[in-house]
Structure formats: structure tokens, C-alpha cells
Amino acid sequence: MAEEGITKEDLTKLEENLGRMIAKGFDENTEQHQRIFERFEKIDERFGKIDERFNHVNARLDIIDQDLKEIKEETVRTDNFEDLKARVEVLEKKSGVVS
Numbered sequence: 001m002a003e004e005g006i007t008k009e010d011l012t013k014l015e016e017n018l019g020r021m022i023a024k025g026f027d028e029n030t031e032q033h034q035r036i037f038e039r040f041e042k043i044d045e046r047f048g049k050i051d052e053r054f055n056h057v058n059a060r061l062d063i064i065d066q067d068l069k070e071i072k073e074e075t076v077r078t079d080n081f082e083d084l085k086a087r088v089e090v091l092e093k094k095s096g097v098v099s
């Protein structure tokens with residue numbers, strides 16, 4: 001039985017095939033990375049839009065907060081109103097005013 005060894009030509013073909021497989025793998029990875037990058041760009045766009053919406057909501061909340069402060073300054077609390085009403089009734093009775 002004769003020994004069959006690997007020839008220089010076999011090694012060259014093996015190297016070429018291995019090189020093509022590695023190159024194909026890099027190409028596939030590059031395509032995957034590109035798709036991932038494109039998805040991240042879309043996600044960044046969405047977050048930008050969400051950020052704009054939150055800024056708008058915050059601005060509206062600031063206006064509502066200011067309006068509530070103004071309303072609070074201009075309104076009389078119920079207990080204060082009831083107290084003043086009772087005092088007026090006492091004064092009306094004492095002065096003989098009928099309301």
C-alpha cells in the first residue's frame with residue numbers, strides 16, 4: 001500500500017477554499033452589522049420623537065402648574081369661607097340687616 005500524502009497543490013486549494021469561506025463569513029457579518037446599524041438608527045429616530053413629545057408634555061405641565069398656582073391664590077378655602085359667612089351672619093343680626 002502506497003502512502004498518500006498531502007501535496008503542495010492540495011494545501012494551496014485548501015488555503016484558497018479557507019480564504020473564500022472566511023471572506024464569505026466577513027461579508028455576512030458586515031451585512032448583519034449593517035442591518036443592526038440601520039435598526040439602531042430607526043430606534044434613535046423614535047427616541048428623538050419621544051423626546052420631543054416629552055418636552056411638549058413638560059411644557060404643558062408647566063403651564064398647568066402655573067395656572068393652578070394662580071387659581072389657588074385667587075380662591076378662598078372652604079373653611080375660610082364658612083368662617084367668614086358665620087361672622088357676616090353675626091354682624092347682620094347685631095345690626096338688624098336682613099339678607
